Amino acid sequence: MKKKILYVDLDGVLADYESAKQGTTEEERKQKGFFENLLPLEGAIDAFKKLSEKYETYFLSTAPWTNIHAPSEKRIWVEKHLGEYAFKKLILTHNKGLLKGDFLIDDRTLNGVKEFEGEHIHFGSEKFKTWNDVLEYLL
Numbered sequence: 001m002k003k004k005i006l007y008v009d010l011d012g013v014l015a016d017y018e019s020a021k022q023g024t025t026e027e028e029r030k031q032k033g034f035f036e037n038l039l040p041l042e043g044a045i046d047a048f049k050k051l052s053e054k055y056e057t058y059f060l061s062t063a064p065w066t067n068i069h070a071p072s073e074k075r076i077w078v079e080k081h082l083g084e085y086a087f088k089k090l091i092l093t094h095n096k097g098l099l100k101g102d103f104l105i106d107d108r109t110l111n112g113v114k115e116f117e118g119e120h121i122h123f124g125s126e127k128f129k130t131w132n133d134v135l136e137y138l139l
Contacts, residue, residue, distance in 0.1 A: 051138060
């Protein structure tokens with residue numbers, strides 16, 4: 001039986017972008033090392049591993065055009081925190097609605113999320129506040 005496809009956003013879903021963003025300027029967020037050094041959100045790494053057992057999982061993220069380091073740093077972040085689960089699983093796009101799949105876990109509705117044909121699991125919303133909420137729903 002073919003596994004369902006699940007996409008997981010990085011910033012704000014797996015990586016704690018909001019905490020890192022606090023107290024920094026837009027210019028500081030463009031500097032080398034900002035994305036690579038984000039901390040994982042609580043429970044995110046274990047949740048991704050559990051979901052990978054049931055779903056064909058991919059990392060789906062938008063890299064800001066104004067930060068030339070962001071694409072490579074996001075790749076490094078994924079490999080650093082998820083090792084074997086990261087191999088060729090990172091997709092960077094500014095239009096997430098172009099991808100085909102069953103589920104997209106994202107904390108926002110921008111960059112094509114509203115046009116995604118599968119189900120958007122709105123991370124951080126009332127229904128999906130934590131990774132435990134997401135796991136309970138998807139597993």
